[in-house]
Amino acid sequence: MSLLSVKCKLIPDASTAEKLSRTVEQFANACNYALQVARQENAWNKFALQRLVYRELRERFGLSANLAVRVIARVGKRKGHKAGGFKATSVDYDQRILSVNVDTETVSLSTVDGRARVPMRIAGYQRHLLRTAKSIQGGTLVRGRDSWYVHLWCEYDDPPAMAPNGFLGVDLGIVNIATDSDGEAYSGKHLNSVRHRYRRLRRKLQKKGTKSAKRLLKKLSGKEKRFANDLNHRISKRIVAKAQRTGRGIALEDLRGIRERVRLRKPQRATLHSWAFHDLGQKLRYKAERSGVALVWVDPANTSRQCPACGHTEKANRPTQALFRCVVCGYSGAADYVAACNIASRAAVIQPNAGVRDAMHGYRATCKPRTSVRGR
Known part of the structure; x- marks a missing residue:
């Protein structure tokens, strides 16, 4: 159930x-x-x-x-x-x-x-x-x-569990909200610009402090959250539909605790803490569950530093934030796509025949038991 x-x-x-x-x-x-x-x-x-x-x-x-x-x-x-x-x-x-x-x-x-x-x-x-x-x-x-x-x-009632024929790896990020192992990227450019615009406006209104500024702050309350919520719904719906159509499961990185582990400069902290990766994971979870699609979480360590061709793992494989280039075999590509491929490979090894309930058992206990749906 x-x-x-x-x-x-x-x-x-x-x-x-x-x-x-x-x-x-x-x-x-x-x-x-x-x-x-x-x-x-x-x-x-x-x-x-x-x-x-x-x-x-x-x-x-x-x-x-x-x-x-x-x-x-x-x-x-x-x-x-x-x-x-x-x-x-x-x-x-x-x-x-x-x-x-x-x-x-x-x-x-x-x-x-x-x-x-x-x-x-x-x-x-x-x-x-x-x-x-x-x-x-x-x-x-x-x-x-x-x-x-x-x-x-x-x-x-839980739908019949579909035995996955491989996994669609999904790398979650900030520049690209999600990138899958088929090479499709879901850009976060618009969302990030909206977040920056609201952040600047809130700062300006809070500094002004007048009654009209406070009324406008109250009016703006929740708009950014609703925009991000709608975008995560649309992205998760497309990912689950693709996995269901191709008979694959979905593989994600287990990013619990990432905000505590990562150390960033002050200008970058607001971007990290507004990153709605958990919300997107929750939406993928319940949509996959409702569609009978297997969903697994894998260890995120070095997914964007490991070469999918030869397996060599080194920090130098990431010459820039966006580019991956293996220093051993020369394989190169977009870093997010490489990470998604590695996530899919790890899922195939860990859960080769996972059904929905078995694949999700280890993570479900940490998730909220219910997800709110409105017009989705």
Whole structure:
């Protein structure tokens, strides 16, 4: 089974919006209270924490039994976080306190003021996902800046695992967001120019500090993220479609911890930390999973320094950032393409007959269990 989060916009009237706002605020207050108790008593087990706070959550914050249980479940995930609390932005729901009617485009939610039936806007792709889901396990009510959304947790049967006939290696980068072992590059030039433009504009407005500048900053909030999100969706869709069409699996570098390992000069740090490689990996993961395409992660060490022809590995093989030239056999090519070829070769050795579930098992535990989809 696989879970996918389908995002739909809610259209509540004024009185319903007030109910939702009170529910979000009381849920956050309850989470912060339970978090304080958990830290004081070192009680992170859900049963131990429930014995300590359940009655208080019901009586003090006016939560239903199921909402109180969802508070405890959310707080239990904060073990190890020594600081910070919860903001009034979202509420978790399970099947018993959330139901969806796709035909009438409504969702029924439990609030602190009773049950509320809220109209929602379902686009064509979301409708397809909701109708083909085996079940809806629950969802998350999210309060945006000027709007409300519900993220529905849809469960699907895993498609038949396709035995890969080789692997399509994908090298992730900044100049080129992705380059595959077929030689196709997905340029990041436009995205990088957008990031630089927004960074300069934010710096200018923050320095100005007037009320109009702050209003514009608020208006700009999230635009860069949405642009990068859309681009990653389009790139991941093309890569998965190519792998499925050619009967291959997909191989990626395991880049976890790269931001901590890499040391850069100050002007380069913003570019590295805005690099959305994890987001692209997540989108490739769930799209591959939904298509029955095997996906594996390989060791990224020296993928752009190793010669795919003779196997010689040396730093001198990279005379420039963009060029690879082997000092032993003379093989040369674009560095990103060479890295993608090496990634594909390593995947073929490590996982020659991997299915989707087996190939992804080692990495899935570190990934978020659900990926939000809107119009994809």
